[in-house]
Amino acid sequence: MSIENTHRPVRPFYWSVRRELWEHHSLSLAPLIVAAVALIGMLISVVMSLAKSLAKVATMEPVEQTSLLSAPYSAVALLVMITSVIVGCFYCLDALHGERRDRSILFWKSLPVSDATTVLAKASIPMLVLPLIAFMIITVVQLITVFVSTVVVLAHGISVATLWSKLPFMQMPIGVFYFLVATALWYAPVYAWLLFISAWAKRGTFIWAVVPPMALIAFVQLVGIAPNVGKNIRSQLIGSAELGFSVTANGEMIPDPMKFLSSPEVWIGLLIAAGLLLATVRLRRRREPF
């Protein structure tokens, strides 16, 4: 009889996520590079022209002041987010294809990790890990910018209050966080579709991922069910911004979780995502290298 091992806790999900990060350095690297470039740009503009803008701001309406001063912060957040969505899409398209291509699926399957754990760990990369990485990067970049701005303002002998009162400090991290969560939920069916294709297709994952939706759109357009396809695609892409926020009378976008969560589109999307992930788990079970 073999000696029963002391039951050391094992964490298959945690380590499955860790291993994805080991394999795909670009998951954190790409948003970091974009953020670094954006940060350099912001710092140059702060040093060169912040003092001038602040002088000009004095003559503006309060709303205009805030939007002028906080615009660069939103721009950086948006850039990093778009990057991480793109990285997430490419990651998904390769996630279950690469392991068959390099035959490593036989190694992963030789360990006591279920197909459901594997697929959920891979799905959590674009839906959980990437938004978290993006949030941290955005927050750090914004904090650095605030710090440098403060130094520049002080150096010019202008009151710091003029700057600080115009920056929506609290709203910034909360707004970014909310937008990231909403975007992850909004894009869930896209990520799930790409994961499904990566488990299903033998080759040409990109073609398979793109052509059927395109064909469907073309069909819908020709039949005339939904004539305004261009507008529909646009609202698909920015759905989390459109449905997740309300625009106030003075043109400010404020988070509106109630509006977002009561939109049927969000729930239909999540349902589709769940169905696709279930199908992906089943597919992965019968997948072998090719």
Next chain:
Amino acid sequence: MSVTTPVIAARGLTKAFNKHIAVNGIDLNIESGRIVGLVGPNGAGKTTALNSILGLTPFQGELKVLGRDPWIERDLLMRDVCFIADVAVLPRWMRVSQALDYVEGVHQRFNRTQAEGFLAKTTIKHNSKVAELSKGMVTQLHLALVMAIDAKLLVLDEPTLGLDILFQKQFYESLIHDYYDKDRTIIVATHHIDEIAHVLTDVIFVDGGRIVLSCSTDDFESHFFELSVRGEDIAAARELNPIHERHTFGRSVFLFRDVDPEKLAALGEVRTPSLSDVFVAVITNQPSAVKGAA
């Protein structure tokens, strides 16, 4: 686990791909503590049979591995079963230290200290990537990972394919010396039988998706004989229904199955044949499939 509970029990195990039948109604009973050689030509159905056993492919028929249905419960089964599919399956981007971290993180029965001990005997460095290792080193790494898992069944499918003879020898030596014990079962699929003949307790020959011979290596010696004959005795030897005949240097070498060795000794020199000679004889005698001798 008691000795009588089979590690693998299959009844009519069948696997068909479209019209091609890769595994055709195999019955199998493998008990704990055996080292089984699964031998067959390319396309005989070895890998397909093993894939069914490992839960990598759905199948028809009855199959229980350690009492579980492998297709339904692969992840649970892998707590007690290890396999090395072939030398190329470790992910190339992975570092040796990451492989240790990962297996330790997901496998309850993995003993990291032991794995590091095995690795210390090799020239593999912990910060190397799999891509930087030679084929032989990758196999050593995989074997170190697998041998540090306290499993009940180890399945190896052509584990030394493409390795030089030195690594081949080392591979089986460390497997037998550092890993094998009475509570463990090892199945090795290969078409290089003589390379592993000395360590096996059982052999199973497969061809065309069927088992054509299944016996223990002890039984093997009492069932198969090789007779080397000269001149007029050749005709007499043929009378005794040899299963195979070949000619070398003016001699005829006959292979007999279940023939009284006393009778054979009267005609010439009797020896125990090599596994590969019997394999060739049995396979070329197909499709008149020989029933299991064990």
